[in-house]
Amino acid sequence: MAAAQMAAASPYTGRKPVVDRMLAMMREAKARGADVIVYPELALTPFFIMHWVDDLAEADVYYEKAMPNPDVQPLFDEARALGIGFYLGYAELIGQGEGAKRFNTAILVGKTGEIIGKYRKVHLPGHADYRPELPFQGLEKLYFEVGDTGFGTWQAFGGVVGMCICNDRRWPETYRVMGLQGVELVMVGYNTPTSVPWDTTFDHLTEFHNHLSVQAGAYQNSSWVVSVAKTGRDGPLDLIGGSCIVSPGGEIVMTAQTREDELLVAACDLDLAQKYKRSVFDFSQHRRTEHYRAICDQIGVAAA
Amino acid sequence: MAAAQMAAASPYTGRKPVVDRMLAMMREAKARGADVIVYPELALTPFFIMHWVDDLAEADVYYEKAMPNPDVQPLFDEARALGIGFYLGYAELIGQGEGAKRFNTAILVGKTGEIIGKYRKVHLPGHADYRPELPFQGLEKLYFEVGDTGFGTWQAFGGVVGMCICNDRRWPETYRVMGLQGVELVMVGYNTPTSVPWDTTFDHLTEFHNHLSVQAGAYQNSSWVVSVAKTGRDGPLDLIGGSCIVSPGGEIVMTAQTREDELLVAACDLDLAQKYKRSVFDFSQHRRTEHYRAICDQIGVAAA
Numbered sequence: 001m002a003a004a005q006m007a008a009a010s011p012y013t014g015r016k017p018v019v020d021r022m023l024a025m026m027r028e029a030k031a032r033g034a035d036v037i038v039y040p041e042l043a044l045t046p047f048f049i050m051h052w053v054d055d056l057a058e059a060d061v062y063y064e065k066a067m068p069n070p071d072v073q074p075l076f077d078e079a080r081a082l083g084i085g086f087y088l089g090y091a092e093l094i095g096q097g098e099g100a101k102r103f104n105t106a107i108l109v110g111k112t113g114e115i116i117g118k119y120r121k122v123h124l125p126g127h128a129d130y131r132p133e134l135p136f137q138g139l140e141k142l143y144f145e146v147g148d149t150g151f152g153t154w155q156a157f158g159g160v161v162g163m164c165i166c167n168d169r170r171w172p173e174t175y176r177v178m179g180l181q182g183v184e185l186v187m188v189g190y191n192t193p194t195s196v197p198w199d200t201t202f203d204h205l206t207e208f209h210n211h212l213s214v215q216a217g218a219y220q221n222s223s224w225v226v227s228v229a230k231t232g233r234d235g236p237l238d239l240i241g242g243s244c245i246v247s248p249g250g251e252i253v254m255t256a257q258t259r260e261d262e263l264l265v266a267a268c269d270l271d272l273a274q275k276y277k278r279s280v281f282d283f284s285q286h287r288r289t290e291h292y293r294a295i296c297d298q299i300g301v302a303a304a
Numbered sequence: 305m306a307a308a309q310m311a312a313a314s315p316y317t318g319r320k321p322v323v324d325r326m327l328a329m330m331r332e333a334k335a336r337g338a339d340v341i342v343y344p345e346l347a348l349t350p351f352f353i354m355h356w357v358d359d360l361a362e363a364d365v366y367y368e369k370a371m372p373n374p375d376v377q378p379l380f381d382e383a384r385a386l387g388i389g390f391y392l393g394y395a396e397l398i399g400q401g402e403g404a405k406r407f408n409t410a411i412l413v414g415k416t417g418e419i420i421g422k423y424r425k426v427h428l429p430g431h432a433d434y435r436p437e438l439p440f441q442g443l444e445k446l447y448f449e450v451g452d453t454g455f456g457t458w459q460a461f462g463g464v465v466g467m468c469i470c471n472d473r474r475w476p477e478t479y480r481v482m483g484l485q486g487v488e489l490v491m492v493g494y495n496t497p498t499s500v501p502w503d504t505t506f507d508h509l510t511e512f513h514n515h516l517s518v519q520a521g522a523y524q525n526s527s528w529v530v531s532v533a534k535t536g537r538d539g540p541l542d543l544i545g546g547s548c549i550v551s552p553g554g555e556i557v558m559t560a561q562t563r564e565d566e567l568l569v570a571a572c573d574l575d576l577a578q579k580y581k582r583s584v585f586d587f588s589q590h591r592r593t594e595h596y597r598a599i600c601d602q603i604g605v606a607a608a
Contacts (some may be wrong), residue, residue, distance in 0.1 A: 017455045028356075059315065082501045106579055116517075121420070122592050122595050123590055123592065124590070125584065134446065146592055147595075151595060152608060153608045154608075157362065158499075160608075162388075167590075169390045169587075170523055170524065170584065171524070171590075171591075172476030172477075172520070173476075173480075173591075173595075173599060174594045174597050176476065176477075176596075176598075177595065177596060177598050177599060178600070179605070180598045180602050180604075180605055180606065181598075181605065181606065181607060181608040182605040182606075182607060185311075198583070199583040199584065201553075201576075201579040202553045202579075202580070205553050205554070205555065208554070208555070209523060209553075209554065211521055211522055212516070212554050213520070213523075213524070213525070215516055216476070216517070216520030217514055218517075219513060219516055219517075220474065220476055220517070237469055247510050249505075249506045249513075249514070250509070250512070250513065251509065252514050255507050256466045257587055259467075272505075275450065275503075275505040275506075275604070276505070276506070279503040279505075280429065280474065280501070280503065282604075283603060283604045283605055284603055284604025284605065285476075285604075286427055286428070286429065286471075286606070287427075287475075287477075287603050288426050288427065289599075289600050289601070289602070290326075291426050291451075291455060291481065291605055292477045292478075292480075292481060292599060292600050293480050293600055294480075294484045294485075295477060295480050295481060295484070295593075295596060295599050295600060296486050296593050296597055296599060296600035296601075297593070297600075298593070299587060299588055299591050300586075300588025301483070301484055301485065301581070301587055301588065302483075302486075302592070303464075303486065303488040303501075304456060304458070304464075304484060304485040
């Protein structure tokens with residue numbers, strides 16, 4: 001598996017410089033023996049959700065209207081030529097005008113360049129309203145609808161693989177729904193600021209929380225996780241790095257050392273995932289769903 | 305909060321030496337300013353579940369038939385005298401003969417010595433059958449029934465507090481059900497061998513998994529967790545230590561340095577738990593239960 005941590009995209013240049021960097025990392029990944037390369041969330045654009053717009057159509061430039069499309073076709077062509085799969089995060093626009101739908105999306109592409117699976121982000125952080133007191137906004141709930149795909153898995157690359165996006169990785173439900181499908185490898189891309197002005201309580205723990213969430217999800221579901229950052233300066237934001245490849249034991253096997261383009265490649269034996277699945281986390285032996293009802297029946301906190 | 309890590313109980317001496325050690329730690333906890341002291345799982349006895357018996361009644365000596373009872377009454381009396389609460393894990397026996405019920409139980413006792421709450425362990429690890437190929441057994445599923453209390457919480461000690469036991473702490477569902485009740489402090493006792501013969505794959509990660517599970521549960525539910533080991537040599541077992549007090553940010557605030565009796569005391573500001581509950585983990589804003597159904601509707605793994 002290859003994790004392609006990427007410095008942020010420029011808002012001024014269009015897709016080509018980004019796609020060129022992605023192609024270079026894809027070739028390096030293949031040369032280093034990878035079968036799949038994982039790119040970040042919203043890999044093709046800046047993390048544009050910090051800007052308020054009066055009309056979402058003003059931001060249409062950041063969305064892909066088709067996938068593939070001419071801008072990203074070189075990624076599909078190169079994947080087929082090299083025989084390597086990839087995970088790509090991007091902003092997805094369906095339709096236009098009043099009926100338009102916008103999702104924070106990831107696709108999984110196979111070694112012959114075909115789209116195997118699609119995931120639309122479920123856990124959108126931040127807010128949908130304009131907050132004039134903030135120096136910048138966190139408008140994922142404005143720019144995207146809640147994903148409608150659920151947490152699917154696919155038989156691919158010799159195992160059971162799943163996808164999620166950014167904030168999804170902090171929620172144990174994300175991994176568990178995939179774990180209940182026997183997932184052996186989860187791919188996740190993210191954009192995570194070092195600090196956001198609406199919540200500075202735990203700024204000193206931002207990178208720790210990134211790893212903690214991914215490690216716990218891996219361990220508690222006996223799955224590899226490949227977690228990949230868009231990183232570095234992006235407009236008003238400093239984005240963390242910390243891309244990592246985590247084993248089914250929850251160990252960080254490899255982690256990024258920079259806040260720049262950086263490729264991690266590690267051998268991920270999917271059979272290792274099976275060992276815990278047959279023991280501590282043999283769900284069929286140990287889960288007691290009769291005591292879990294609140295998880296599905298209740299959204300927010302309710303006093304006991 | 306005080307965490308009273310304890311070396312294992314002798315199988316030959318009855319309860320008094322253990323209770324005496326517990327009383328000493330209770331007095332020390334009070335002297336160091338604690339409002340509550342947390343003792344381990346099955347604090348009063350050895351971790352007897354590694355021994356096969358043909359008839360469970362042979363093990364009745366390890367179970368409490370009433371709570372309180374004369375053996376443990378000094379704990380209740382001292383708690384009231386000092387004005388300190390406690391969490392106590394023990395084996396509970398209800399009834400006798402064919403109709404007997406056995407649980408792995410914890411109680412929460414208030415500052416005036418009254419029992420505030422009871423929890424019976426839900427996630428029983430190991431097996432119920434005799435496995436002659438093993439040098440010792442892991443028979444929690446034989447010695448105990450699955451708990452019937454669910455994951456409750458109580459208004460106590462100035463906040464919302466909950467309990468779980470040992471293997472429960474590895475399951476994100478445990479914390480989430482309490483998190484949905486607004487829990488601000490979870491108490492957990494455990495007995496965790498450094499190695500068990502039926503699963504040695506991840507022996508090098510045993511202590512890491514202990515902390516990872518507790519830290520993730522704390523962070524993902526914005527709750528303090530006080531997690532307390534029975535530790536050291538216990539028959540054929542070496543039990544890990546690693547007792548810890550973990551903040552709602554998931555940080556280990558304090559951790560044990562020995563595999564002996566050791567008291568940790570830390571100030572736990574329950575209001576800190578509220579900060580995340582209003583932000584990243586504001587469940588009412590961010591949880592999407594329509595995508596979680598499998599967690600409650602499905603016990604084991606099923607292919608997608």
